[in-house]
Amino acid sequence: xxxxxxxxxxxxxxxxxxxxxxxxxxxxxxxxxxxxxxxxxxxxxxxxxxxxxxxxxxxxxxxxxxxxxxxxxxxxxxxxxxxxxxxxxxxxxxxxxxxxxxxxxxxxxxxxxxxxxxxxxxxxxxxxxxxxxxxxxxxxxxxxxxxxxxxxxxxxxxxxxxxxxxxxxxxxxxxxxxxxxxxxxxxxxxxxxxxxxxxxxxxxxxxxxxxxxxxxxxxxxxxxxxxxxxxxxxxxxxxxxxxxxxxxxxxxxxxxxxxxxxxxxxxxxxx
Numbered sequence: 001x002x003x004x005x006x007x008x009x010x011x012x013x014x015x016x017x018x019x020x021x022x023x024x025x026x027x028x029x030x031x032x033x034x035x036x037x038x039x040x041x042x043x044x045x046x047x048x049x050x051x052x053x054x055x056x057x058x059x060x061x062x063x064x065x066x067x068x069x070x071x072x073x074x075x076x077x078x079x080x081x082x083x084x085x086x087x088x089x090x091x092x093x094x095x096x097x098x099x100x101x102x103x104x105x106x107x108x109x110x111x112x113x114x115x116x117x118x119x120x121x122x123x124x125x126x127x128x129x130x131x132x133x134x135x136x137x138x139x140x141x142x143x144x145x146x147x148x149x150x151x152x153x154x155x156x157x158x159x160x161x162x163x164x165x166x167x168x169x170x171x172x173x174x175x176x177x178x179x180x181x182x183x184x185x186x187x188x189x190x191x192x193x194x195x196x197x198x199x200x201x202x203x204x205x206x207x208x209x210x211x212x213x214x215x216x217x218x219x220x221x222x223x224x225x226x227x228x229x230x231x232x233x234x235x236x237x238x239x240x241x242x243x244x245x246x247x248x249x250x251x252x253x254x255x256x257x258x259x260x261x262x263x264x265x266x267x268x269x270x271x
Contacts, residue, residue, distance in 0.1 A: 001120070008125030012112045015129050019050075019108050020136020026053055027144020033061030037145045044141040048134060049106060051076040055204065062200030072204050083110040090114070091123055104130030187211050 003009050023044065030040040035057065043053050052073040059069035084105050090113065093101045109130035113122045175181045187207040194203040 003124065003128070006121060006124045006128075008112060008116045008121040009128045011115070012109070012125045012128030012130075013132055015108045015112060016132025016136055019133045020140055023050075023137040023140035024144035024147075026050065026057075026137075027141040027146070028148045029054070029061070029144075030057045030141075031145050031148035033057045035060070037142075040145040041138070041142060044138050047073070047077075048103060048137070049077050049080055050137070051107075059200050064200035064202075068199060068202060068205075075205060075208055079107075080105055083107075086110070087113060087126065091119075091126065101126070101130070104134050106130065106133065108133055183211055183214055186214070 026044065027040055030043065030053075031037065035043075043056065047053055047056075055076050056069045056073040059072050060066075084102060087101065087105055087110060088098075091101070104127075109126050112129040113126035116122045116125050175184060187210055190210050191203045191207045194206045198206065
């Protein structure tokens with residue numbers, strides 16, 4: 001299949017354009033927080049994780065220490081490690097592709113890949129979304145950083161809220177049950193209460209600690225084979241090892257041993 005005819009590639013390209021565009025808000029906010037052009041570009045080129053980047057400059061802009069900024073950034077970056085384990089099992093990259101895949105493993109590329117049931121489409125969606133966003137994010141980061149002074153106060157353009165809106169858009173579809181919604185609400189309240197009393201960057205760490213404690217005390221409430229994910233609305237979209245095993249010849253849309261023509265049970269199909 002040609003790339004331009006691939007449904008996953010089309011989805012990846014549209015996500016790349018939409019996500020890359022709000023890189024301009026990061027560039028403008030970064031220079032407004034005190035970083036120069038090259039420091040801003042280094043964050044986008046090397047760190048390349050929107051949430052972590054916004055967390056870093058947010059703490060810096062608020063007068064927080066470098067340690068607090070790095071801690072908040074690293075905390076949000078943990079999710080990319082989890083994505084990496086899932087995608088490694090799903091796509092089995094080898095050689096230099098492992099390093100390239102690690103760099104472009106983010107929310108959007110992971111979502112595009114795991115939304116497909118065909119292994120070839122998973123790869124196309126991942127690479128188109130990941131590489132497309134990497135290119136456009138850095139282009140628009142440079143534009144935002146270069147035009148930062150000309151734009152004036154980023155708040156008057158609403159750029160300070162662009163990242164928040166994007167993250168809410170990513171998070172909202174995942175909260176499909178009462179329990180994750182309640183945890184999110186508790187963490188939001190804790191963050192608001194902590195802001196007046198602790199240094200910038202610390203409230204998000206406090207909220208993460210609260211979420212971790214909640215998870216710790218409820219660890220025995222779900223079966224051992226899927227702790228914390230049964231019926232709470234946060235189940236994985238796919239079963240990556242099942243897809244990997246099916247590459248030996250069985251269609252990815254069928255579970256092992258399922259009769260032809262009948263959909264597999266359990267795993268999500270094309271989104």
